[in-house]
Amino acid sequence: MRGGVGPALIYAMLNVTQALQQRRSIRAYRPDPVPDALIRELIELAARAPSNCNIQPWHIAVASGDSVRRLRSALQQYLQSGAAPTPGFAAATTQLQAHHRERQVDCAQRYYQALGIERSDRAARQGVAQRNWAFFDAPHVAFISMPSTMNQSNALDVGMFVQSLMLLMTERGLGSIAQGALAQYPQPIFAALDIPEGNAILCGLSFGYPKAQAQINALHMPRAELDQYCSFAS
Ligand SMILES: Cc1cc2nc3c(=O)[nH]c(=O)nc-3n(C[C@H](O)[C@H](O)[C@H](O)COP(=O)(O)O)c2cc1C
Numbered sequence: 181m182r183g184g185v186g187p188a189l190i191y192a193m194l195n196v197t198q199a200l201q202q203r204r205s206i207r208a209y210r211p212d213p214v215p216d217a218l219i220r221e222l223i224e225l226a227a228r229a230p231s232n233c234n235i236q237p238w239h240i241a242v243a244s245g246d247s248v249r250r251l252r253s254a255l256q257q258y259l260q261s262g263a264a265p266t267p268g269f270a271a272a273t274t275q276l277q278a279h280h281r282e283r284q285v286d287c288a289q290r291y292y293q294a295l296g297i298e299r300s301d302r303a304a305r306q307g308v309a310q311r312n313w314a315f316f317d318a319p320h321v322a323f324i325s326m327p328s329t330m331n332q333s334n335a336l337d338v339g340m341f342v343q344s345l346m347l348l349m350t351e352r353g354l355g356s357i358a359q360g361a362l363a364q365y366p367q368p369i370f371a372a373l374d375i376p377e378g379n380a381i382l383c384g385l386s387f388g389y390p391k392a393q394a395q396i397n398a399l400h401m402p403r404a405e406l407d408q409y410c411s412f413a414s
């Protein structure tokens with residue numbers, strides 16, 4: 181629905197605390213599109229995020245309608261061709277260690293359990309991973325990029341922009357999911373969308389109205405206890 185009284189207007193305004201508590205990664209969407217004006221409004225608001233020297237290194241390329249459908253099938257074909265991943269930013273060179281690795285495993289276990297998939301069922305797990313490149317059937321996908329010459333401090337700026345956008349979406353009754361997977365095969369994305377030359381993709385962001393009944397959207401990922409990631413001195 182474009183403009184007028186659409187689902188976007190039926191929401192209870194959340195405060196920041198409530199938005200943080202309610203946001204979760206959404207992996208099943210209704211097909212109805214989000215009004216263009218709302219998407220633009222939220223992106224402009226998210227760009228209030230702070231950044232080092234106010235350089236605002238983020239770029240966001242949003243695909244909707246036919247554009248998202250074409251890109252979905254281009255990416256599926258690209259993957260089926262057996263093309264190797266060519267991410268613009270190098271992957272970590274070492275495996276996660278200790279509690280970080282434990283959390284990664286725990287996350288995967290919860291995810292597969294929510295879908296009723298055995299961890300030993302490799303084919304099913306691969307099928308689930310493929311859903312990333314179908315954008316979990318969301319009616320919109322955005323690609324977040326910054327110049328490939330930039331470093332982790334700029335990536336921090338972009339992360340603040342992305343979280344601001346996800347919280348705003350939560351506030352307006354939209355669901356979203358950040359997807360590192362969507363940085364793996366940039367070639368069809370650059371061919372389809374207007375992304376500044378020299379930029380590299382940090383992540384994708386699928387978004388739209390959540391499918392309320394979908395079991396996967398009820399998945400609640402826990403967080404570590406405060407003492408595990410925070411220290412105080414006085
Ligand atoms: C930068 C980033 C990249 C992510 N990449 C993926 C992804 O490729 N596929 C996916 O299903 N989830 C992805 N996620 C979602 C995380 O799995 C999710 O945020 C985490 O498990 C915590 O769950 P919650 O977002 O529901 O609180 C990503 C999240 C972030 C912040």
